[in-house]
Amino acid sequence: MICRAGTAHDLFDGAPRRDSDRRSARRTFRSLLMAVHPDRSAADGVDSSATTAAAARLSELYADWQRGAAPAAEAHVVGHHGTYPLRNRLWANERVACYETGKPGERVDIDRTDGGRCSSALRELWLEAAVHGMSAFLPGSSDCGVTDGRSWVQYQIPDGMVSLREVHEAYPDGLDGRDWAWMLRRILMTLAAAGRPHGALSVDTVLIRPEQHGVVLTGWTAAIGGDGPVLAGLTDTMLRSREPRQSRFMHAAQELSPGKQLTEYDLLLQHLYGRRRFRPFTVSTGTNN
Structure with a gap:
């Protein structure tokens, strides 16, 4: 609230x-x-x-x-292609705050300190992601700028996306390991394609499209260091308590690169669940974007 x-x-x-x-x-x-x-x-x-x-x-x-x-709500930023009101604040961390603009699916991430690089981080990532065919795992940005010394980026998220926070609220006892597996695999795939840390992974910045098993990572920052500890924490948060083996693996693999984590994670999933199969997944929320 x-x-x-x-x-x-x-x-x-x-x-x-x-x-x-x-x-x-x-x-x-x-x-x-x-x-x-x-x-x-x-x-x-x-x-x-x-x-x-x-x-x-x-x-x-x-x-x-x-x-x-x-x-x-009267606050706004002005870019090359339009003016974007900063209305409903969706989330904030030490580096970035995210706002809805009032248009369906349109958001603005703005740095909370002078000299931040949230807008340039997303632009740079697009080039790397496109080379690896992973651009669908990033939000589509069409405008950016600097207001009062703070970098910002406007982007659009696809219809039907929900945050991991909403998933956790819909499944308060935690997810079946097979459901978390496809989400975490796609997070690792995106990080591996980006070739750099995200820097602000959380239950708010990771969005999923339940029926299509899509994942989009938002809230990118010019980060230093790895995302391993945060990924381990997310796994603890999202999984139900009687499925500890994925959590143990992610804690042990914190220092590995995302690509190496993904390779070894796939071996664990093969051991736990056998051949991968598509599992229907739904989330009931009051306000899907």
């Missing part, structure tokens, strides 16, 4: 000039902050990075409300 809030008024009612509204907003802020406290999230088994981002976003919105700031 917090990270999806587009403006302060999505969380806080009234106006800061009124005592009753200030007291109400203060109670709301404290209640929400307690809900995303790291100690509580750890006890509930929630990803600490997600609650840290939610707490930062909550503080930002509360400060906006106290200042009586204009709604964040």
Whole structure:
């Protein structure tokens, strides 16, 4: 709820000039902050990075409300091909924030610090992915720019995509290992084709197309280091607890390149499940993009 809030008024009612509204907003802020406290999230088994981002976003919105700031939905970026409003904030991490623009499937990733390179990262990746026939695993970008020193990129995601967060919400007990296998294989294939780390893999930046078994990776950054630890964490999060062997493998293979991980992962899958077969997969959500 917090990270999806587009403006302060999505969380806080009234106006800061009124005592009753200030007291109400203060109670709301404290209640929400307690809900995303790291100690509580750890006890509930929630990803600490997600609650840290939610707490930062909550503080930002509360400060906006106290200042009586204009709604964040009025913010926008101007590119070569159009003007893109920054409306519903879908997710944010330390480097990048992602917004919906109001058009179906259209998103804008914007760096949260000056000198970031989210727009150039995606453009560079397209060249590598196209060479390996993997461009369908990346979002289609048509505009980019720099606003107030911050790089941004506009892109379109295909219809029917859902995030791993939505998958996890639809399957709270975890996925069958065979279902997670096709998702993780495609993530590894994309990373291997890119030839560089993603830098911000999460349940928000990995999108899947359930029926077609499609995967699209968004939120790319100019990253240093590998994605191995994050992939191991995602495997822990997405798999049901009675299927530990894939998790054990991903933790042991953290230092391998994505290509090498994929080769050895396929050997594990062959041992666990035999010959690969297509398994129908669906996700019921209220708002598929």
